[in-house]
Amino acid sequence: MKAYARELAVAATILLVLALLAATTHGFFTVDNLSDLFLANVPVLIVSLGMTLIILTGQIDISVGSVFAVCSIVTGVAARAGLPVLVAMLIASVVGALLGSFNGALVAWMRMPSIVVTLASMVAIRDGLRWQTQGAWVGDLPASFQRFGLSQTAYTILMLVVAVLLIVFFAVGLRYFRGGRNIFATGSNEAAARILGIDTNRVLFSVFAITGLLTGFSAALNAVRFNQIPSNSGIGLELKTIAAVAVGGATITGGSGTIAGTVLGVVLLGIIGPALTFLGVSAYWEHAIQGLIILAAVSVNVLSHYRRRQVSHA
Amino acid sequence: MLRRLHISAAEVALVAALVLECIYFSIAAPSFATWGNFFEIIRFSVELGLLVIALTPILITGGIDLSVGSAIGMTAVLFGTMWHDGHLPIAACVALSLLLGLVAGGLNALLIAGLRLPPLIVTLGTFSLYRGIAEGITHGAVSFTGYPAGFLHLGQGYFWKLIPVQLPILIVVLAAYTILLHKSVIGRSIYAIGFNAEGARYAGIPVRKRLALLYVLSGIIASLAAVIYVAHLGLAKSDLGTGYELQAITAVVVGGVSVFGGRGTLLGSMLGLFFLSVLQNGMHLMALPSELTGVLIGVLLLAIVAVDRLRSTGTFKVTAGETPLRKRPAFALAAVVALGVVCTLLFHAAGHRNGTVAAGHRLTIAVMPKAKGDPYFISARAGAEEAAKELGVDLIWDGPTSLDASQQNELVENWITRGVDAIVVAVENKGSISTVLRKARAHGIPVLTWDADAELNARDYFLNQATPVGIANALTDEGARLLPNGGQFAIVTGALSAENQNEWIADIKKRVASNHPNLQLATIQPSDDDRDKAFNQTQVILKAYPQVKLIIAISAPAVPGAAEAVAQSGRIDVKVIGLSLPSICRTYLHDGSVQTIFLWNTQDLGYLTVYAGALKAEKKIQAGANSVHVGRLGNLEISGSEIILGKPLLIDKNNVDSLHF
Known part of the structure; x- marks a missing residue:
């Protein structure tokens, strides 16, 4: 039980918020509302999976919001050009993966600090997109674009399946696949991992490329919910995902964290805003409460982390 | 000689880059090389410069402080509340603000040094918390204005009509930090912590105390920057300082501080800051679009860090913490030259794209939207370009990429320096922009406002689309x-x-x-x-x-x-x-x-901005006239000092297809 103390703390907080909502408000626990909330958080969830890998290696990626914006526009432009929606999504994912690979290559083989590399790409990509689109939205999309022509229920179920598959894949992969173990090894002690024969450069490159791919994919999934695409989507996505991973118990210095924790972190941060609206708290305090939750979560994490270390060195 | 002055090859390269940059803009950008412009660059660099100074030692320890921008917003709002609602004297407000900065920095210090939490996550949390407190207190809406002239002088005044009043503050803080970081035992221990925190602890350095000191100081400096910022803009609002943390970190990194810790100097950081400020200023004077700055800064950051890796090691195949093998200033020089070529090409392309490279004595009308990416302003731009073409005037269309009152001020300031023939501004914040608009009028430049109005005496006409x-x-x-x-x-x-x-x-x-x-x-x-x-x-x-x-x-x-x-x-x-x-x-x-x-018809509004600007510049609007002929819009009513575009348009499914904006 002790091994999951951090995840349990987050889960307990979520239950507390939900209990508060159940006791004092109506309408939160309806299928409609929950599926709305789920769909609203799918992009954050998918990108957070990649961000977990990056943070596990002790790196960071603050360019995901800008990559998200570019890939949204790419999806729309490709679809408007007459390509099938699935092909447009594929192209967006590839573009995301390429941008992620660019960051990854600089971090892995050129040994440049990830925060500087991704700060540079964040600014350059966002402003480059603004320059290119001049802020114009992509409209005139084919009728089959919105939700692949599916009904809302079908689309929600599809998203649920995609999200569950991705979560399971990354949770299992991180724990049992060789690549997953290599990520932990690289993040815990890179020099030792190298001596053990792990190509840590390849690990670093891969986590950035995978995150880029996931960002592109989630941008495309989000884009098809609407019939036009704005040019400024994804602002602040990097903060949301990093916060979710940190709240979920991963240590920012690498080597420790779980997919389950990240998913719980996304859930907690995702329900806070709507919960405040339901509770009738003014929207103006949302940022302050979010900040408090992040600080509380990481403080609890570290305290439980120290205690756990003394018991076993898992 | 250089060694005796403790100036490294990286700093020499930065100085060279700064000099080259200045030479380039002196030739390419009108009115760049003037004393007025020089001090204006410095004035706009003071708030950011203070953050750069505070962040430099923090990055040298291998830490980071993302909360400084939000701390500015929080302190500014509290300063405004104390002055406006608490009726405290200005001096007490300043003192309490600095105290608040101490508390804000203290919370960071407590969590980072006390609980040994990673600085990135702690300050990400306080980044959200401090901004949230500012928004919560003001409900986002209130902006406190109406400060006494003596206080505003601190942010807007000059010594001998040239040197900005806030400059000495920056110099004093810089001197104090220089002594702390480069001339004291504490400074040496900061480098030791950054190089190897564990080792520093074994060497008897009180690591946690030193870290706590730096984060507390950073909070205090941020609140000082907030006070100056409030005096500079003349208002306190919850969104002040948004994005400043990233700008400051960018400057520090450009200045050669390693985010891995252990390396960097204040001199380098300040050079990095001025390199970026001059870049932004020069690009505004050349009327290049603001978005280009972001692209350039991104490329520049990557180039500098890459060169730094190469220069200090001669090879990329190393891990963090290795000692430098040899120094290669030649690399840095080559990179600077290459970058110069790239920039020249980019500027050239951008100039063509913006349609601002033109010969002859044509009128130049500068029009500013509130935010460039907003669909509303994008559709207004189409009308503005139509009028510019029709009248044969040059149009500069530039503004903040997101809502940002201080960037609006900076642009107007740059346009005054450039000497445009009319300035037409969609005002983001009345209180903050009016001072600089009055300055433009004092320079004989006609000032018009559109979309939202400035103070009455700060403009000639307001193009009123609807109240x-x-x-x-x-x-x-x-x-x-x-x-x-x-x-x-x-x-x-x-x-x-x-x-x-x-x-x-x-x-x-x-x-x-x-x-x-x-x-x-x-x-x-x-x-x-x-x-x-x-x-x-x-x-x-x-x-x-x-x-x-x-x-x-x-x-x-x-x-x-x-x-x-x-x-x-x-x-x-x-x-x-x-x-x-x-x-x-x-x-x-x-x-x-x-x-x-x-x-209202946004395209018509955009058309009106340029047309009315040109009419005013050519003095074709008579004083006291009650209507004016505006090209294809026909005669528009003038009421007082407002040109009325017409009533708001009701758009429903019946008329939407006949409207193309």
Whole structure:
């Protein structure tokens, strides 16, 4: 039980918020509302999976919001050009993966600090997109674009399946696949991992490329919910995902964290805003409460982390 | 010689780059090489410079402080509250603000040094917390203005009509930090911590005390920057300092400080800061689009860090913490030259694209939107370009890439230096921009405002598309028409701190109270001018306030967002109205999820900005005239010092297809 103390703390907080909502408000626990909330958080969830890998290696990626914006526009432009929606999504994912690979290559083989590399790409990509689109939205999309022509229920179920598959894949992969173990090894002690024969450069490159791919994919999934695409989507996505991973118990210095924790972190941060609206708290305090939750979560994490270390060195 | 002065090869390269940059802009950018411009660059660098100074030693320890920008917002708002509501003397307000900075920095220090939490995550949390406190206290809306002239002098005045008053403060802080970091035992221990924290601890250095000191100091410096910033802009608002943390970190990294810790100097950081400030200033003077700055800074950051890796090691194949093998200034020089070539090409391309490279003595009309990426202003730009072509004048169309009052000031300042023939501004914040607009008028440049007005004596004419009261009344009356039996409604606004929208909200409330008492405002939610966020917020509103029968969305991207949410929920009983553009609402007007949108013809408004600017520049608007002929718009009424564009346009499914903006 002790091994999951951090995840349990987050889960307990979520239950507390939900209990508060159940006791004092109506309408939160309806299928409609929950599926709305789920769909609203799918992009954050998918990108957070990649961000977990990056943070596990002790790196960071603050360019995901800008990559998200570019890939949204790419999806729309490709679809408007007459390509099938699935092909447009594929192209967006590839573009995301390429941008992620660019960051990854600089971090892995050129040994440049990830925060500087991704700060540079964040600014350059966002402003480059603004320059290119001049802020114009992509409209005139084919009728089959919105939700692949599916009904809302079908689309929600599809998203649920995609999200569950991705979560399971990354949770299992991180724990049992060789690549997953290599990520932990690289993040815990890179020099030792190298001596053990792990190509840590390849690990670093891969986590950035995978995150880029996931960002592109989630941008495309989000884009098809609407019939036009704005040019400024994804602002602040990097903060949301990093916060979710940190709240979920991963240590920012690498080597420790779980997919389950990240998913719980996304859930907690995702329900806070709507919960405040339901509770009738003014929207103006949302940022302050979010900040408090992040600080509380990481403080609890570290305290439980120290205690756990003394018991076993898992 | 250089070694004796403790100047490294990296700093020599930076100085060379700065000199080259200045030479380039002196040749290419009009009025760049003047004393006035030089000190203006410094004035706009003071707040950021203070943050750069505070962040340099923190990055040298291998830490980071993302909360400084938010701390500025929080301190500014508290400063304003104390002055405005607490009626405290200015000196007491300043002292209490610095104390607040100490508390803000102290919280970071407690968590980082006390609990040994990673600085990145701690300051990410306080980044959100401090901004949130500022928003919570003011409800985003209030901006405190009306400070005494003596205090404003601190941010806007000059010594001997040339040297900005805040410059000595920057110099004093810089000197103090230089002694702390480069001339004291504490300074040496900071480098030791950055190089190897564990080793430093074994060597008997009180690591946690040193870290705590730096984070506390950083909070105090941020609050000092906030006070100067308030004096500079003449207002205190919750969104002050947004994004400053990243700008400051960028400058520090450009200045050669390693984020791995252990390496860097204050001199380098300041050089990095001025390199970026000069770049921005020069590009504004050349009338290059603001977006290009971001692209360039990104490329520059990568280039500098890459060169740094190469120079210090001669190879990329190393891990962190290795000692430098050899130094290669030649690499740095080659990179600077290459970068120069790239920039020249980029500028050239951008100049052509912007259509500003032109010969002869043509009028130059500078028009500023509130934010460049907003669909509303993009459609106005089409009209502005049409008028520029028709009249044969040069149009500079530039503005902040997101809502940012201080960037508006900086641009106007740059346009004065450049010497444009007329300035036409969509004012983001009345209190903060009026000073610089008066300065433009004092330089003989005609000043017009559009979209939102400045103070009366700060401009010649206001191009009035519709008054806030007119807009609010039209929206509220239309809402009442759609809900004949009354009921609840919700407002989805843009950013919580947007002045325009807060004015509309206030007027909507008044109209409801006076004319439609059976309407009740259930909630106000922000969309941050983001379609997706408006969509999510509307979904939550529909669930949390099931009685709401009407959504009034008062930001252009929020209307399609709200409409999509209503459409997907299947709630045909909920109506959506708002202020938006026909082009992004067309489908929703046709399928019935949006009933009505109001807007004036934005293209006409854009046309009017340039046309009226040119008329005023050529002195073709007579004083006291009660109408003026504006090209294809015909005769427009002048009322007092306002040129009236016309009434707001009611757009519904019947007329939307005839409107193309």
